[in-house]
Amino acid sequence: MKTRITELFGIEHPIIQGGMHYVGFAELASAVSNAGGLGIITGLTQRTPELLANEIARCREMTSKPFGVNLSFLPAVNPPDYAGYIRAIIDGGVKVVETAGNNPQKWLPMMKDAGIKVIHKCTSVRHALKAESIGCDAISVDGFECGGHPGEDDVPNFILLPRAAEELKIPFVASGGMADGRSLVAALALGADGMNMGTRFMATVEAPIHDNVKQAIVQASELDTRIVMRPLRNTERVFANAATEEVLRKERELGSRIRFEDIAPELAGAYPRIMQQGDMQSGVWSCGMVVGLIHDVPTVQQLIDRIMGEAHALIDQRLAGISAA
Numbered sequence: 262m263k264t265r266i267t268e269l270f271g272i273e274h275p276i277i278q279g280g281m282h283y284v285g286f287a288e289l290a291s292a293v294s295n296a297g298g299l300g301i302i303t304g305l306t307q308r309t310p311e312l313l314a315n316e317i318a319r320c321r322e323m324t325s326k327p328f329g330v331n332l333s334f335l336p337a338v339n340p341p342d343y344a345g346y347i348r349a350i351i352d353g354g355v356k357v358v359e360t361a362g363n364n365p366q367k368w369l370p371m372m373k374d375a376g377i378k379v380i381h382k383c384t385s386v387r388h389a390l391k392a393e394s395i396g397c398d399a400i401s402v403d404g405f406e407c408g409g410h411p412g413e414d415d416v417p418n419f420i421l422l423p424r425a426a427e428e429l430k431i432p433f434v435a436s437g438g439m440a441d442g443r444s445l446v447a448a449l450a451l452g453a454d455g456m457n458m459g460t461r462f463m464a465t466v467e468a469p470i471h472d473n474v475k476q477a478i479v480q481a482s483e484l485d486t487r488i489v490m491r492p493l494r495n496t497e498r499v500f501a502n503a504a505t506e507e508v509l510r511k512e513r514e515l516g517s518r519i520r521f522e523d524i525a526p527e528l529a530g531a532y533p534r535i536m537q538q539g540d541m542q543s544g545v546w547s548c549g550m551v552v553g554l555i556h557d558v559p560t561v562q563q564l565i566d567r568i569m570g571e572a573h574a575l576i577d578q579r580l581a582g583i584s585a586a
C-alpha cells in the first residue's frame with residue numbers, strides 16, 4: 262500500500278509503532294520495521310545519550326530497515342540532555358524522529374540539518390498547524406481515545422482526523438484507538454495517510470514486557486481505562502487498577518489543592534515495576550481504550566500481515582461491493 266507516509270519514511274506499510282516508555286526497546290522497534298512498518302525506540306527510556314546510542318546500535322543489528330526514535334519534550338525542573346540525545350540519534354544514522362509533548366522548534370534545525378524527518382505527535386488541530394508551520398514533515402494526530410496523554414480538549418478521532426485533513430497540508434497518521442484493518446481503512450477514509458499504534462503493539466510476542474501486562478491487555482475491555490491527572494493539566498489515559506483508583510481518590514479528596522507530589526507514590530518508578538516485574542497493581546501505566554479490541558498476542562509480523570490483509574479485503578471487497586451496488 263502506497264501513501265504519502267510510506268513514501269516519506271521509505272516503508273512498505275503505512276503503520277507506525279509509537280514511542281512507549283519501557284516498551285519501545287530495540288526488540289519491538291526492529292520487529293515492526295522488519296514487518297514493513299516503522300518501529301520506534303523510546304529515547305528517554307534510555308537514561309543517558311550513551312545508552313540511547315547503544316540501543317540504536319542494537320536495533321541496527323536486528324534490522325536493516327528504517328526505524329525511528331521518540332523524543333518527548335516534557336516540562337521538567339532538570340530537563341534531559343536533549344542535545345546529547347539528538348547527537349546520539351544523528352551519529353546512529355537514524356533518519357526519523359517522533360517528537361511529542363512541547364513544541365520541538367528549538368531542536369528542529371539540528372535534526373533537519375542532519376536530514377532527519379520529524380513526525381510530531383499532537384492532540385489538537387491548532388498544535389498540528391503550529392508543527393506544520395515550524396517545518397515538521399508529518400503529524401501523528403492523537404485522539405482522545407489514545408493511551409498516554411490525550412491533551413485537554415477531549416476530541417475523539419472521528420472528529421479530530423477529518424478536522425486535521427481539512428487544515429493540514431503535510432501528511433498525518435491517525436493515532437489512538439487503532440488496532441486492525443478496520444482502523445486503517447477508517448483512518449484512510451477520514452483523510453489520514455496511515456496509522457500509529459501504541460497499546461496494540463504491547464500485546465505482541467516481541468514486545469519486551471512482562472507477560473502479565475500482555476494478559477491484562479487481552480482480558481481487559483474498552484471500559485478498563487481511566488483518565489487521571491486532569492486537575493494537574495497533565496491528563497493521561499491509563500489502565501484501571503488499584504493504583505489508578507488511589508490516584509482518583511486523592512484527586513477527589515484534594516480537589517484543586519492537589520500537587521504532583523501527592524500522587525508521586527503511584528507514578529514514580531511505576532514503569533519498571535509493571536513492564537519488567539509484572540507487578541500489575543503497583544502503579545499507573547498508559548493504556549488506550551483500544552484495549553477492548555485486543556484479543557490475542559500475535560507476533561508483530563502476524564499482526565501487520567493480518568492488518569494489511571483485512572484492509573485490502575475491506576477496500577477491494579466490502580467497500581467496492583457496496584459502492585458498486
Ligand SMILES: Cc1cc2nc3c(=O)[nH]c(=O)nc-3n(C[C@H](O)[C@H](O)[C@H](O)COP(=O)(O)O)c2cc1C
Nearest residue numbers: 279280281282361407408409437438459460547549
Ligand atoms: C505504555 C505506553 C507508554 C507510552 N509512552 C509514551 C512516551 O514515552 N512518549 C510518547 O510520545 N508517547 C507515549 N505513548 C503514546 C503512544 O506513543 C501512542 O501515541 C498511543 O499509545 C496511541 O494510542 P493507542 O494506545 O490507542 O494506540 C505511550 C503509550 C503507551 C500505551
